Amino acid sequence: MASLVSGTTSDMTPRPSRRAFYTGDRFQAAAFIVPSCIFLALLTIWPFFYSVYLSLHRVRLTALKRAVFVGFENYWNLVTDTLFQHALLNTLMLATASIACEIIIGFVVAKAFVSIAHLRWSNWLRSFFLMPMMVTPLIVGMIFAYVFNPVLGIANYLLNSVGLAPVSWFGDPFPAMLSILLINVWQWTPFMMLLIMAGLFSIRSDLYEAARVDGAKWHHILRFLEIPSIRGIVLLGIILRIIDTLRFFDVVYVTTRGGPGDSTMVLTLYAYQQNFQFFQAGTGSAAAVIILVISIVITTFAVRLLRRIEND
């Protein structure tokens, strides 16, 4: 009966012509969306599910046909592996320390650039300051490998010229982590500075004048005017930098290879080694899935926070 009714209804509805279908909204919407969906499915969704599949198997990349299903064994091996734990901890430490340094230094430099914005050469100076950000991270790593070379590097030469003892930059755990942090901060502070500067430029000058008329000191202006004005854009910068730091790889790969000991091992280097040096595709995929889950959790949390700030 139902089919009879539906058949009757469809017979009564005038069928759209083929020309009308091609010019209609639904077709145009599909024409725009479908290529993106195919792109996403092929390059993001399918590889993700394949990674999940591999992560549940004991398999080498050179022998994919000999995969053995092991359930969550690879995940268990990872969470109980002290090297993976160190990599996770190091990545979180590196993210926290470098983003904090980048915000503080970036703010100071941004303030300096804002205060000299009226000078003709300030644009040139600003461009120079942005240059580290434009260099490929691999090249940055290689440059600093030379700079911090304990025998032939300029860092120890400068220390020696002022009578200080040479430092084993990549040889001891603490200086090695500090060196990696320094390189990361050197390269990415300009990015944070750029965002903060954009935030500071967006504050109307009459608000500064009003604050001064009301007798506000510099720390009052900072606390009640500047920080509230830039916190949205800084949070956006933090989200981007967290994602960046979770992907941080090149500099460590070139300079320390995760050493000395496990002191500079980071998550991506761990996953890279498992996948492309040891060709343990199962363990490597499990590590990649864990990195992805961490990224999603942190980003979701941060985006919600950003929305709340914007609504405030």
Next chain:
Amino acid sequence: MRNITLLGSISGAALLLASAAVAQDIDWKSELGDHSGKTLHMMTITDPFIDSIKATKDGFTDITGAKVEVDGYGYDALHEKELLACSQNDSSYDIFIMDGIWIGELSEAGCIDSAEKQIAEGKPEIFAWDDYTPSAAGQASWDGERMCIPIGIYYELMYYRTDLFEKAGIKVPETFEELKQAAKTFTDNPEFPGVYGYAMNNKRGAAAGQQWFEWIYSAGGKPWVSNDIGSKDPYADQTPLLNSKESVDLVQFFKDMTAYGPPGVESFAWDERANAFAAGKLAMINDWSVRAQIANDPSQSQVAGKFKAALMPHKEGAKTVSPVGGWVACVNAHGAQKDVAWDFLKWFGSPAVHKQFVMAGGPPSRLSAMQDPDVVAKYPWTEQLFEAQKNAWVEVRPRHPLAFQMIDTVGADVNKAIIGEATPQAAMDNAQEQVTKLLKQNGLLQ
């Protein structure tokens, strides 16, 4: 001692046979096909011998018409690229030049074709297999099958600064204790300003791991149960011996030696050590023979003509087992121009062309090249290489499919002991546990 004498006799006989073979002229035009219009692609390491390949390869183009393109990559990148190419059935490269310790991994993954048929069908004077040093031939073979052609076999030697030793008036060290004393003499000594005694491969991972395997026999130990020198089946029982007394003592020795190295020696690998030696900062260094050319090149080195080579030192009561390594050339199993690839290897590996390659700076892999007067005159350390190959053991480092990961795992723990993050005993106990787990997980250990 009997083994060494026997090896020496075999080497001598092989050398005579090989010399006779070399003396015969080979008509390459009839031996090799016409490959005009084709281009042969090979990938190799960016070690100094890449220039020697480039200096030699045009002879093949003259005979066959095929161009030869050589692409160089770093050590890890090459391993990665060859295995990825294999896993994707990639035919872009015809020849893989690989470290001898990767041969198990690439053979068992079906990445390379066996050389047995080519050698069996080729003229004996072309492949002249018996002319290769026994350890070179071993590096190119896996599971009893000749898979590749040895081209650049390295032996590790100890290099020392003759000017500094003459000034100090001390003998060249032969034992670990003598090495320590000599290194101490040159370190922080106002008579030798800016000079340090010794630098080892201490960097985390492959550098420290390979160093452990390279020294363990000379320290009186062995890496796993059935890996005795000369063993017919060294992989029969792979139970690791990483926390044996000899191993722990060796790691303690590595740690002790950091006192005589430059600042940051804990993070040194091959390049840092070679650069420091060439810059005149080190009195002694152990290194693969291929790097001696760099140190002896006045345009790159401040110590050219001021150093000599000796066999690696050994622990008191043990004897030197010279580490062997180096590069073998293999035909890509997925390659589209296998005929051109085999023709190139036939030609390039032949004794006469090998000598040209060696004279252009390539490492000698053949007994005939090692004893060639021209080679010895140009590269004086070749005499020590000839001695080193007599006491070398091909399985000094693992060569099975997990070799890369196993060496890296050991290297992480050795490095922890060197930097003081763990005691040598604790570090090697952990290495023992990790490697045992790895071997069991992958079915190499019950």
